[in-house]
Amino acid sequence: MEMAFEELKIRSFDREIDRERIEDFERRCEIGPAESVFLFTDTMGDPICRIRHCPQYKMLVAELNHELVGVIQGSIKIVTVCKDQARVGYILGLRIAPLHRRKGIGMKLVKRLEEWFIANHVDFSYMATDKDNEASVKLFTNKLGYVKFRTPAILVHPVGMRRMRISPTVEIAKLKIEDAERLYRMFMGSTEFFPRDIDRVLRNKLSLGTWIAYPRGESWVNSSGQGQLPPNWAMVSVWNSGDVFKLRVGKAPLSCVMYAKSSRLMDRAFPCLKIPVFPDVFRPFGFYFMYGLHQEGPRSGVLVSSLCRFVHNMAKELDEEDCKVIVTEVGGDDTLKLHIPHWKLLSCAEDFWCIKGLRKEAQDTLFELLTKKPASRALFVDPREV
Known part of the structure; x- marks a missing residue:
């Protein structure tokens, strides 16, 4: 195990070397914690498509014995925090190869990305994940010092x-x-x-x-x-x-797939019934x-x-x-x-958002952010980070 970590290499994304490798890697990694239903993402040949439109962005890849075993992405922008402006870093796209999970690779990727945040004078680092994604929640809150601060609803x-x-x-x-x-x-x-x-x-x-x-x-x-x-x-x-990018639902229960198909057929045959039609999310959309x-x-x-x-x-x-x-x-x-x-x-x-202050001066602001009354918890979700 020690030798494996000594051979772990974390570096910046190189399009010429990594583009096809990451596309294949994404296909092998599911999004979400559910065992029966999860999402596949198709980046359509651009692995950094989800951060490309942000003011500053970076993607890191982790290799073990020349094998791609993990990726992570981050972006930096200036936003309102407690009515003041602050530089925040957003963490997304953390993926670890199934055979290499629980080896500390994810933690190393996050820490390396935080180093880039700090070098760019970021005040707060934050991330979002499914509240049922136990592995991700524990990594950030138990091991990396992040705290929950929002549970927005995805509709x-x-x-x-x-x-x-x-x-x-x-x-x-x-x-x-x-x-x-x-x-x-x-x-x-x-x-x-x-x-x-x-x-x-x-x-x-x-x-x-x-x-x-x-x-x-x-x-x-x-x-x-x-x-x-x-x-x-x-x-x-x-x-x-x-x-x-495109999404596709994978490993859905057969009953769900059958309902999706039958609801569309029934709606075409009997439109007057106004049957709720389940979308075809089993192909890229x-x-x-x-x-x-x-x-x-x-x-x-x-x-x-x-x-x-x-x-x-x-x-x-x-x-x-x-x-x-x-x-x-x-x-x-x-x-x-x-x-x-x-x-x-x-x-x-309930989507799960957690945050961490990267500078001592940010701690007082973070305390205010975490103790605000619910009535003031309106949130602006940047489409560049979806």
Whole structure:
């Protein structure tokens, strides 16, 4: 065992050497803790696709006797933390070959990535995983000093075969990028983990646009400053994750696969019955990610729901063959989730986020972050890190 660790080599990703090796490695490593159902990811020939659009990023690979046994990715950006700005490093994509798990390789990869964070003056390091992923949770919280600080909900809705009805009392308009940026900075600038470079996010080619919903007959403030925001309104931006990577469900129970096929057949034969159609997630599929979802006003719930339905219809029309689901992630205590259409079968009620202060000066801020009241726990999930 000691000799094996002495031969472990951790280095930066080299596209010419590692691209095909990592593609094969990803196919052999499942995402998620479940033994019967898990996700495969297809990076479509670009192993760093999930971090490529971040301001700073790095991928590390671990080799043992010239065999690829582990990978990890990280990104750095400036975000809002406790109403102040801080540099944060995000850890994702930690994979260890099944035959080499429980040998300390994952810990070594995380520590090496943290060294890169520290060299780049990062205040906090954080990561997200499924709360039932016992191995990952124990690694970060028991061995690496991370603490739980958020349990956001991942809400998933399938792209059905029919359009969803939008209330005729709701008006939906696409915002200019400068209008969207202004509203986000005005109303979400103090939201936890709001990115300072929101303008770069909105202008990214993967961002399909931002839409605002408000009661029909009312108006909103445009880029020229004309009009005013109505008492009730909501907004959302959409990111085409399917242009970055694909997912596929593997090892699903036979009953689940049969229901997926039969529900589609029944819906085609008897559309009047409006049978809930299970999406074909057993072949590679893409998805849209709704981010920056925000509401204002006591009666804005129907506006949020209308925006979600609008995104569903847009996905069906623009990307019917590829986009199978609409995904969003909101704070676990956020009332937004009450108005977002989703299937519980496909959703995750509690994603597990944990955090670690990398500088002494960050500890006081971390204490404040961990002791905030639930009512203030709105969260901005950056689509570049999905």
